[in-house]
Structures are given as C-alpha cells and as structure tokens.
Amino acid sequence: MHELSVAAALFEWAEEQSRTHAPRVLRSIELELDPLSCLNPEALRFGFSALSAETPLAGVALELVSVRPTYECRLCGARLAAAESPLSCSGCGAPLPRLSRESSLKIRSIEVE
C-alpha cells in the first residue's frame, strides 16, 4: 500500500550502509516481513529496484523473510509470535493478547563483499 515510501527509506538506509562499508560492495539486504504489515513484497521489490536503477546500488538483492506476527499480552507485556491471534498469553494466561505495535518490517542483515 505504501511500499514506495518504505522502499525510499530502505534505499536511503542502503546508500548509507554502502558508504560506511566502502570499498566493499553491498550485495544483498535481508528483511523480516510480517504478513500483517500491509506491505506487498513484490511492490516493495519493484520500488527498490526502480530507485536503485542506474545508481551504485543497482542489482542489490532484497531477501524478504516472512515471519509470524507478534502479539503482546495486555497484562504482563509478554511478546508472543503466532500465526493466528492467540486466545491467551502463554506467560500469565491473561486473555486475548493484541497485535504488537512494533514494526512489522525489520532489517536482519546485509551481505557485503
């Protein structure tokens, strides 16, 4: 939905990384994507490749790893990764944890050579 703005933030960050690690060359970026993030992986790839075309970052690969959404207990704050909305907290047993406020798109690693 807002993949282009996310791709722009990613591109900006990747440029910074590429400067930091020069003369090594940035080859790929591994990202964690939660399926409830409202981000379409293909649109994100397209945005990133459009922005990086004809720049030193052209050809940098995006590896998108799908992770389970994180829920948080409204009582004890425990964080629970689950494919489906859990009915209770596995820590304290409080009912109905809610979807985490935390970002559903994170950078895991980069590959430079």
Place this chain on the structure above:
Amino acid sequence: MKITFENKVLSKNDRIAAEVRRHLTARGIVAVNVLGSPGSGKTSLVESTAAWCHGRVAVAALTGDQATRHDADRIERSGIPAIQITTGSECHLNAQRILDCVALDELWDIELLLIENVGNLICPAAYDLGEAAKVAILSVPEGDDKPLKYPGLFQRADLMVLSKIDLLGSSDFDPDRAEANAREVAPHIEVVRLSCRTGEGLEGWTRWLARQLALAAPTTAQPA
C-alpha cells in the same frame, strides 16, 4: 561478509511513533487514535466525549483531514481545544504530524488526547501514531461485513465502536453479526454499541475510556 542487525526498524514512522509514545507517557497523557470511514461518526464521538470529559478529564483533540478545518471548528464548539491537521494529498496521519503537535500549549496540561484520523478504513491502520489504544468505528450504514473486508484495521484496534445504532432497523445491518465478524478477524477486540445522536450506549464508551485512563495512572501503572 554478512553483517547482522539487532531489531533494526526500517520505518521512520515507527521510530517517530516511539518518540511520541515516550513524550506522552512521561506526561501521563493517554492518546486514543480513532479510525473509521468518512462519515462513520468519528467527529461526533469526539464531541460526545468532550461533553463527558467536562469537569472530569482534561482533554484535547487532534483531527486529521485532507482539507478544511471544519472538524476542528465543530469540536471546539463542544468546548475543548482542537487542532486541525490538514494532510493535503496524504490519506492518513503519520507519527511526525503528532510529534509536531505534542509541545503545543493546547496539549500541555491534558490527560486525554483524542486523535481523529483521516476518514479511511485502510491506510491509517498501518501507521502507529504513538497512541495508547486504537479505536475502529463502524457505523450502521456501512454494513456489518466490513470487518471481514478490511481486517487490517480491526486486527490492530483495541475497541470497535458500532455507531449510529439509532439507525438499526433501517437496513439489514445486524449488530451481532458485525461483532462476530470483528471477532473472527480479531478475537481480542472489545465492542461497544452507541448512538451519539440519542446518547444510547455512550456509557459503554466512557467506561472503556475511564479504564484506559486508570491503566495509565501512575499508581496502577502496567508494563507497556
């Protein structure tokens, strides 16, 4: 060579939202992000809340629209400070818009901040504003199937407000089905049914608000 990052959040919005949350928490302000379609009754809910807060809770409102300050003017007439955020071409509020407002005089000594988002069932749901809770409004004329068709908002909301219940009976809208549909995509969601026009059910909403305020009070502080 592989370089790994610990918890590296990409989105600028998420980082700004965390900053907004720190500001608000430090000042003991509970922010409630109100989301729903255009015409679902977001401004009416803010107006009704202003009346309940009078003499009870210090409150202010931020209201987002693409253009005009109609909503802020309406809310100010209900006796509380209101700041209009015009988003221009954008279809949602983002955390920067809230951060730009947190130091304003109108927001200095308040306990409750109502954020009325831009009318839209999709995009605003994806943007954390640093709020304590999200409220999804679904009005009777919209139809009871909307939680199934637009699950993103309901999955992120803490509360669903079924609004305009004075119109029940004028269409096939079934409030029980609307609740069941919301719980199908979001088992955790709480639901209140109300009509701002007749006042019916408003006590369910104000009870929920009072609970959010109590949760944030220092004596009963809960882990975030």
